Structure formats: C-alpha cells, structure tokens
Amino acid sequence: MNASEFRRRGKEMVDYVANYLEGIEGRQVYPDVEPGYLRPLIPAAAPQEPDTFEDIINDIEKIIMPGAASPACTELETVMMDWLGQMLELPEAFLAGKAGEGGGVIQGSASEATLMALLAARTKVIHQLQAESPELTQAAIMEKLVAYSSDQAHSSVERAGLIGGVKLKAIPSDGNFAMRASALQEALKRDKAAGLIPFFVVATLGTTTCCSFDNLLEVGPICNKEDVWLHIDAAYAGSAFICPEFRHLLNGVEFADSFNFNPHKWLLVNFDCSAMWVKKRADLTGAFRLDPTYLKHSHQDSGFITDYRHWQIPLGRRFRSLKMWFVFRMYGVKGLQSYIRKHVQLSHEFESLVRQDPRFEICAEVTLGLVCFRLKGSNKVNEALLQRINSAKKIHLVPCHLRDKFVLRFAICSRTVESAHVQVAWEHIKEMAADVLQAEME
Amino acid sequence: MNASEFRRRGKEMVDYVANYLEGIEGRQVYPDVEPGYLRPLIPAAAPQEPDTFEDIINDIEKIIMPGAASPACTELETVMMDWLGQMLELPEAFLAGKAGEGGGVIQGSASEATLMALLAARTKVIHQLQAESPELTQAAIMEKLVAYSSDQAHSSVERAGLIGGVKLKAIPSDGNFAMRASALQEALKRDKAAGLIPFFVVATLGTTTCCSFDNLLEVGPICNKEDVWLHIDAAYAGSAFICPEFRHLLNGVEFADSFNFNPHKWLLVNFDCSAMWVKKRADLTGAFRLDPTYLKHSHQDSGFITDYRHWQIPLGRRFRSLKMWFVFRMYGVKGLQSYIRKHVQLSHEFESLVRQDPRFEICAEVTLGLVCFRLKGSNKVNEALLQRINSAKKIHLVPCHLRDKFVLRFAICSRTVESAHVQVAWEHIKEMAADVLQAEME
Numbered sequence: 044m045n046a047s048e049f050r051r052r053g054k055e056m057v058d059y060v061a062n063y064l065e066g067i068e069g070r071q072v073y074p075d076v077e078p079g080y081l082r083p084l085i086p087a088a089a090p091q092e093p094d095t096f097e098d099i100i101n102d103i104e105k106i107i108m109p110g111a112a113s114p115a116c117t118e119l120e121t122v123m124m125d126w127l128g129q130m131l132e133l134p135e136a137f138l139a140g141k142a143g144e145g146g147g148v149i150q151g152s153a154s155e156a157t158l159m160a161l162l163a164a165r166t167k168v169i170h171q172l173q174a175e176s177p178e179l180t181q182a183a184i185m186e187k188l189v190a191y192s193s194d195q196a197h198s199s200v201e202r203a204g205l206i207g208g209v210k211l212k213a214i215p216s217d218g219n220f221a222m223r224a225s226a227l228q229e230a231l232k233r234d235k236a237a238g239l240i241p242f243f244v245v246a247t248l249g250t251t252t253c254c255s256f257d258n259l260l261e262v263g264p265i266c267n268k269e270d271v272w273l274h275i276d277a278a279y280a281g282s283a284f285i286c287p288e289f290r291h292l293l294n295g296v297e298f299a300d301s302f303n304f305n306p307h308k309w310l311l312v313n314f315d316c317s318a319m320w321v322k323k324r325a326d327l328t329g330a331f332r333l334d335p336t337y338l339k340h341s342h343q344d345s346g347f348i349t350d351y352r353h354w355q356i357p358l359g360r361r362f363r364s365l366k367m368w369f370v371f372r373m374y375g376v377k378g379l380q381s382y383i384r385k386h387v388q389l390s391h392e393f394e395s396l397v398r399q400d401p402r403f404e405i406c407a408e409v410t411l412g413l414v415c416f417r418l419k420g421s422n423k424v425n426e427a428l429l430q431r432i433n434s435a436k437k438i439h440l441v442p443c444h445l446r447d448k449f450v451l452r453f454a455i456c457s458r459t460v461e462s463a464h465v466q467v468a469w470e471h472i473k474e475m476a477a478d479v480l481q482a483e484m485e
Numbered sequence: 486m487n488a489s490e491f492r493r494r495g496k497e498m499v500d501y502v503a504n505y506l507e508g509i510e511g512r513q514v515y516p517d518v519e520p521g522y523l524r525p526l527i528p529a530a531a532p533q534e535p536d537t538f539e540d541i542i543n544d545i546e547k548i549i550m551p552g553a554a555s556p557a558c559t560e561l562e563t564v565m566m567d568w569l570g571q572m573l574e575l576p577e578a579f580l581a582g583k584a585g586e587g588g589g590v591i592q593g594s595a596s597e598a599t600l601m602a603l604l605a606a607r608t609k610v611i612h613q614l615q616a617e618s619p620e621l622t623q624a625a626i627m628e629k630l631v632a633y634s635s636d637q638a639h640s641s642v643e644r645a646g647l648i649g650g651v652k653l654k655a656i657p658s659d660g661n662f663a664m665r666a667s668a669l670q671e672a673l674k675r676d677k678a679a680g681l682i683p684f685f686v687v688a689t690l691g692t693t694t695c696c697s698f699d700n701l702l703e704v705g706p707i708c709n710k711e712d713v714w715l716h717i718d719a720a721y722a723g724s725a726f727i728c729p730e731f732r733h734l735l736n737g738v739e740f741a742d743s744f745n746f747n748p749h750k751w752l753l754v755n756f757d758c759s760a761m762w763v764k765k766r767a768d769l770t771g772a773f774r775l776d777p778t779y780l781k782h783s784h785q786d787s788g789f790i791t792d793y794r795h796w797q798i799p800l801g802r803r804f805r806s807l808k809m810w811f812v813f814r815m816y817g818v819k820g821l822q823s824y825i826r827k828h829v830q831l832s833h834e835f836e837s838l839v840r841q842d843p844r845f846e847i848c849a850e851v852t853l854g855l856v857c858f859r860l861k862g863s864n865k866v867n868e869a870l871l872q873r874i875n876s877a878k879k880i881h882l883v884p885c886h887l888r889d890k891f892v893l894r895f896a897i898c899s900r901t902v903e904s905a906h907v908q909v910a911w912e913h914i915k916e917m918a919a920d921v922l923q924a925e926m927e
Contacts, residue, residue: 054496
C-alpha cells in the first residue's frame with residue numbers, strides 16, 4: 044500500500060471506529076456464535092495473490108464483528124497460526140486444524156516463547172520423574188535439571204534458565220558457529236554421568252550474532268532419543284522459510300517439540316507478534332492450568348475451544364491475529380516471498396561489494412539478510428570504524444563478537460530498502476574506513 | 486473527545502503517519518540527543534486541567550521525534566511513571582526523578598508484574614542466604630522458600646509461584662475478605678518453625694472477586710520486620726487512588742517493596758499498560774542482567790539511563806508511555822478523578838437499588854465500581870439467575886464464589902456508562918429474577 048492509499052484507507056478506518064463507538068448501544072453485549080464458528084467462514088490457507096482492502100474490511104464486519112472480541116480473537120489466532128504454519132510447511136502435528144494435538148499461539152517475544160517452552164519441559168520432566176519415584180521433591184529434581192543451547196544462542200535463552208531456576212549450559216559451536224551432534228552428545232554424556240538430568244535443548248536457526256544455523260538434522264534425533272524437549276528459536280530467520288528455496292533450513296523441525304519465530308521481525312507484521320507452535324498443546328496448558336470461578340465459562344470442557352491464557356505468561360491478550368490477517372491478505376504469499384527474496388538479494392549485493400575490496404573480509408556465511416564483515420586487522424581498528432560510522436549518523440550498525448573478533452553487522456531490514464541505499468551505505472562505509480586507516484597510519 | 490473530534494483528529498494522525506513515512510529518508514537514523522534530554526522538556530507533573538490536542542501533537546514533533554524511538558521511548562516512560570506515581574501520592578522512594586533508588590516501569594499485565602516481583606525477591610533471598618552460608622545450593626534454598634497471599638488473591642499469584650518454582654500458601658482472609666495480621670503471623674511462625682523460609686507476600690488492594698482490601702497497615706510492618714518482600718497487587722483498584730477521598734486505601738504502601746496496578750483497567754489507557762514501581766530498582770535489574778555485545782551501548786554504565794530490558798520478561802518493548810501521556814493530558818488529573826468518581830457513584834446507585842429489594846442481598850462492602858449481590862436463597866437459584874441474564878444477552882455478568890456462596894458481580898466499567906444504563910440493567914435483572922423465582926415455585 045503506497046502513502047496515498049494509506050491516507051485514504053487510514054481515514055476510512057478512523058470513520059469505521061467512530062461509527063462503531065457511536066452505534067455501540069445498538070450492538071449485543073455477548074455474541075450469538077458458537078465455538079468453532081470462524082474457521083468455516085474463511086479459506087483454509089493464505090491467498091497466493093493479494094486480496095483487496097475492500098474485501099478485507101467487508102470480512103471484518105461479516106466475520107469478526109459477530110464474534111466480537113471473544114471468541115473471534117482466539118479463533119482467528121488459531122486459524123492464522125495454521126495459515127502461517129502451512130506457509131512454512133510445518134509438519135501437520137504442529138497445526139490445530141488437523142487431527143493432531145498441536146497448535147500455534149502468538150506470544151509477545153521470542154524471550155517469552157523460550158521461557159514458556161522451558162517451563163513446560165520442566166513441568167513435564169518433574170511429573171515424569173515423580174510418577175516413577177514419588178518420594179522425589181520438585182526441588183531435588185530441579186537441582187539436577189540441565190538445559191542446553193549453543194554458545195551462539197541469544198541471551199534470552201540464558202535468561203529463561205535463570206527465571207526457570209535451572210542450569211543452562213552452552214554447547215561449543217563449530218567453525219560455522221553451529222551446534223553439532225558431537226559437542227551436544229559429549230555434554231549429555233558427561234552430565235548424565237555426573238548424575239544430572241538433561242531435559243531441554245534450544246536450537247537456534249539464524250543466530251543474532253551472524254545468522255548461523257544449528258544442525259537440526261543432527262541435534263533433533265539426539266533430543267528425541269534422549270527424551271529431551273527440543274525448542275527451536277528461529278526468531279529472525281523463520282520468516283524466510285515461507286520461500287521454498289530457504290525451507291531446507293528448517294529441515295529437522297519434525298524432531299522438535301516447540302518452534303518459534305517473530306513475524307514482527309521480517310514478515311511485515313508490526314511489533315509485537317511472536318509465533319510459537321507446539322506439537323502437544325497439553326504440555327503447555329498442563330503446566331499452569333488454573334481455573335477460578337471468575338474465569339470459567341460454559342464451553343471450557345467442550346474440547347472445541349482453545350484457552351490461550353494457559354499458553355502464556357500474561358492473562359489478558361490483544362487481538363494481534365488481525366495484524367497477521369491483514370498482512371497475509373494485503374501481500375498474498377507471493378508478495379511476502381518477494382519481500383524476503385529482495386532483502387536476501389540485497390544482502391548478497393552488499394556481500395559482493397565487500398568481497399571486491401581487499402581491505403575487508405566477510406566473517407560468516409551470508410544466508411539471509413545479514414552480512415558480518417570487518418576490516419582485515421585488529422579489533423581496535425574495527426571498533427574505531429564502527430565508532431566513526433555510528434557517529435556520522437548516516438547509517439547505523441550494531442556490532443558483535445565472533446569468538447575473539449569484533450565484527451560489524453550490516454542488516455537489511457527496512458520495508459522500503461532498495462539497491463541504491465545499499466550502494467550509498469557501502470560508499471559511506473568505504474569513506475569512513477579510509478579515514479580510520481589513514482588515522483591509524485599517522 | 487467526542488466522536489466528531491475523534492474523526493477529525495484521527496484523520497490528522499493518519500496524515501501525520503503518511504507524511505512521516507514519505508519523508509523518512511530526510512530524517513537522521515540516530516538521534517542527536519543525550520541521555521536525560523527529555524525530562525527537562527516537559528512539566529514535572531501531570532496537568533490538573535486538560536491540555537488541547539494541538540498542544541500535545543506539537544509536543545510530539547518537538548519532544549519525541551528528536552529522541553526517535555530511543556531514548557524517547559524509555560525516557561517518556563520513566564517520566565510518565567513519575568507523573569502517575571505523584572498522582573497516587575506514592576512515597577518518593579518509588580519515583581525515579583527523586584534522589585532515591587526506585588522507579589516505575591510499564592509491564593504488559595499484573596501477572597507479569599507479580600512474577601517479576603517474585604523473581605526479584607527470590608534472587609535477593611538466595612543471594613543473601615548464600616552470602617551467609619556459601620555451601621547452600623540454589624535448589625536447597627528454593628525448596629524451603631514460601632510465598633504468601635490471601636485466599637482471595639488473583640490466580641495469577643498462584644501462577645507466579647508455579648513459574649518461580651516456589652511454594653505459595655494461601656492466608657485465610659477475615660469476614661471482610663481481607664488478609665489480617667494474625668493469620669499472616671500464624672502462618673509465618675508455623676512455617677519458620679518447620680524450617681521453611683518465608684520470602685514474599687502479595688497483598689491485594691481490590692480483589693477480583695469482591696474488591697476487598699488486605700489490611701496493609703497490619704501486613705506491611707510484619708513483612709518489614711520479617712525481612713520479607715511485600716508486593717502490592719492493586720490491578721483494578723489502583724486507579725481510584727488518584728482521588729484524595731480514596732487515597733487512604735493505599736495507606737501502608739510505604740512498607741512495600743513493589744506496587745502494581747493496571748491503568749488499562751480503569752484509567753482510560755488502552756490495553757495493555759500495567760504500571761509497576763519498585764523501591765530499589767537494583768533488586769529488579771540485578772536479578773537478570775545479561776549484556777551481550779549486540780545489546781551494549783555507549784551510555785550503559787553512565788548511571789544516567791534506564792535499561793528497561795532488565796526490568797521485564799521480554800526484551801523488546803512498545804512505546805506504551807505515549808498512551809499515558811496523551812490520556813493524562815487530554816483529561817487532566819481532574820478529568821480522570823471525575824471519571825473514577827462517576828463510576829463509584831453509579832455502583833452505589835446500583836447498590837441502593839439492590840438494597841431496596843428485599844429479595845436480594847449485598848454480599849460485600851461496595852467501595853469502588855463493583856457490586857457483589859445475589860438473591861437470598863440457594864446457590865442453585867442464583868446460578869439459574871445468572872444463566873438467564875447472560876442468555877438474554879442484554880447485559881453480561883461474571884460471577885464468583887465468596888466462601889460457599891455463588892455471587893453475581895455488577896461491574897461499572899464502560900467509558901460511556903450513565904445512570905440510565907444502571908437503571909435499565911436493574912429493571913432487567915429484576916425481571917429475570919421474577920422469572921427465575923416463578924419457575925422455582927412451579
């Protein structure tokens with residue numbers, strides 16, 4: 044949608060809201076619909092080609108308003124998570140609309156998704172061990188629980204361990220910054236021999252530092268064999284898996300118990316919207332089900348409905364699936380795929396500019412929209428370069444450490460980025476680099 | 486703002502956003518401002534009388550845009566939490582702008598605020614005990630930790646205990662559904678004698694079931710004496726404390742370590758916006774501080790800035806303080822006070838209608854906007870009444886249990902509610918009651 048259509052549609056929406064508020068006394072306080080009303084009213088999958096804005100708005104009045112906030116908010120979320128799961132070709136076990144026991148939920152952030160997965164895994168292993176040995180206390184078990192992630196995993200994984208009160212151990216990644224079978228197996232073996240209880244592994248697809256990928260096809264079977272919960276954190280990279288040419292990066296998801304990525308990062312859905320799927324929803328809801336009278340309702344034991352409050356940390360929820368519905372329909376799957384492809388192409392364009400300049404080096408394989416690069420030379424000169432670039436305020440780069448190397452990260456992430464922006468940025472970086480190298484020689 | 490002004494202003498906002506997007510390349514990618522730039526630019530307290538919409542919009546361009554999303558998002562939040570804290574007459578120790586060590590943060594929900602408080606308290610007591618006895622493991626301590634709340638506390642408190650992996654015990658409330666000194670003291674004494682470690686108490690001001698108030702002036706000193714973290718959950722009732730005539734309900738907050746209420750419940754700020762203050766921000770941030778390179782920034786050790794990511798479960802944040810800024814200025818403190826007073830007056834109007842009908846009884850003291858009532862008689866007849874009311878779909882009531890009694894709850898909560906609505910609702914309830922009583926006699 045260009046700015047001129049945005050002006051027109053935005054103003055129509057303002058009128059829609061005002062009309063709603065002016066006419067609110069004419070509306071019923073409680074919907075007439077039955078649980079499950081929504082799914083038959085909308086297509087089973089996201090459209091390939093864009094829908095018109097008119098069609099979407101008409102559907103709001105026809106499909107959402109009769110279901111008010113509840114159950115429409117819940118039911119649209121369940122169906123949108125199925126649409127998105129299908130776009131990623133997730134195994135059917137993760138989808139709510141199939142016969143399986145899985146389903147999706149929108150969390151606020153990948154941090155919350157990792158925490159919920161860890162808590163569910165913790166509860167599950169405690170119940171299992173207490174069923175075998177009723178004399179074991181929760182604390183005695185928790186003292187021995189160990190979670191694992193690669194040494195490249197996001198800090199939120201460590202935080203989930205701290206909150207959950209369990210040990211988290213970092214598995215050394217390989218030369219491509221990926222977690223591999225051998226290192227994980229070694230840790231599991233060592234810890235089990237020491238009497239500890241491995242219960243949870245986080246595999247990262249698209250690390251924050253350099254967008255590396257843990258080896259799911261190696262790690263997954265080990266987790267299954269050891270009966271350890273496998274959670275996949277694909278916060279950034281997940282959006283790319285809607286493109287067939289990137290889907291292979293998700294191979295091995297069939298071994299996972301839970302999977303998460305953030306459509307708010309790279310799928311044009313405004314913050315916040317973090318998509319999480321589980322293979323067995325009972326694992327999540329079983330962990331914290333509490334049903335006081337003021338939260339009971341007549342449908343809760345029907346099996347037809349989803350109570351998302353059991354799937355997350357907060358109780359209240361916003362209607363975030365509306366954002367997904369609008370975006371998926373306004374762009375169509377093909378439009379979203381083009382958007383991803385353009386970003387990946389632009390990052391390769393930047394990569395090739397860097398590779399043509401012998402003063403620079405590429406520090407990690409460029410797979411999606413992130414390029415890790417640096418001046419050949421000391422960390423000091425690269426820190427000076429970053430400082431100079433960010434002080435000039437024409438572009439902004441966020442650095443990282445890869446092993447002992449200080450590395451600059453060029454991230455393609457704007458909705459409106461074009462090749463011209465990449466070219467201008469590179470010219471600017473070269474200029475700043477020349478200044479830094481000059482200063483160093485003086 | 487009436488619907489016609491909303492139409493005009495809403496459309497101006499759409500144009501503002503479109504202009505912003507069209508002109509975005511002309512803007513600097515990183516702000517020129519220094520940490521702390523924002524506080525001197527805005528008044529030290531919320532206005533008593535409403536500001537005009539023009540004034541507010543002009544301030545957006547003048548005050549927010551130069552600070553972009555960061556640091557404006559953080560700094561406005563800190564100042565808005567100080568404004569709101571002053572409106573509640575919170576002790577200065579809770580305010581960030583004073584010399585103290587405290588401050589406020591916006592959480593998504595009261596559930597998250599309670600959880601963060603419990604986790605901070607858990608970390609603090611573990612550190613304390615390990616400092617005294619380094620041989621103690623975290624698990625050995627956690628096994629003995631006990632948190633407490635009234636038997637009327639919200640289910641999210643129990644959930645925080647489950648997530649935190651600690652015991653939570655319910656303190657029997659008194660005849661007014663309030664937690665009192667004697668019952669708490671008895672529990673503390675019994676548990677300490679059994680070798681357990683009390684570390685956390687949640688006092689509720691305005692319970693979900695019947696809007697009862699734990700006795701802070703009794704409970705607070707006990708917590709301080711026993712060196713137990715006191716968290717106050719005033720999710721609903723907190724908004725009322727901006728009125729001098731209701732502020733006494735908050736007396737005793739000076740004994741608390743953390744305090745929380747939801748402006749999204751009753752202070753006209755749209756969901757979500759849960760306001761939490763702590764007396765010592767280091768207790769919160771110390772619990773989970775993690776600083777990977779990609780999250781470091783040049784100001785982080787300056788002492789001038791607040792990193793809210795250490796204050797909460799998620800990492801990412803939305804610019805929720807803008808909602809507070811707009812609402813506080815559009816209404817002024819007096820406008821917000823009038824809004825609260827009107828709701829309380831309408832609930833007393835409903836209470837008096839109920840009291841005039843000898844078939845009904847009031848089940849708990851009416852203090853704010855909630856009236857708990859029922860037909861004198863069996864739970865069965867009251868369940869039938871609720872069922873009939875909610876099936877008719879003219880109004881909607883959420884019930885609760887008070888001890889063994891099934892109780893109906895009449896909640897004043899709409900922005901546009903008037904006396905006429907209360908009257909219509911009461912006529913409708915009487916009609917439904919007559920039908921139910923008739924059916925019972927047949």
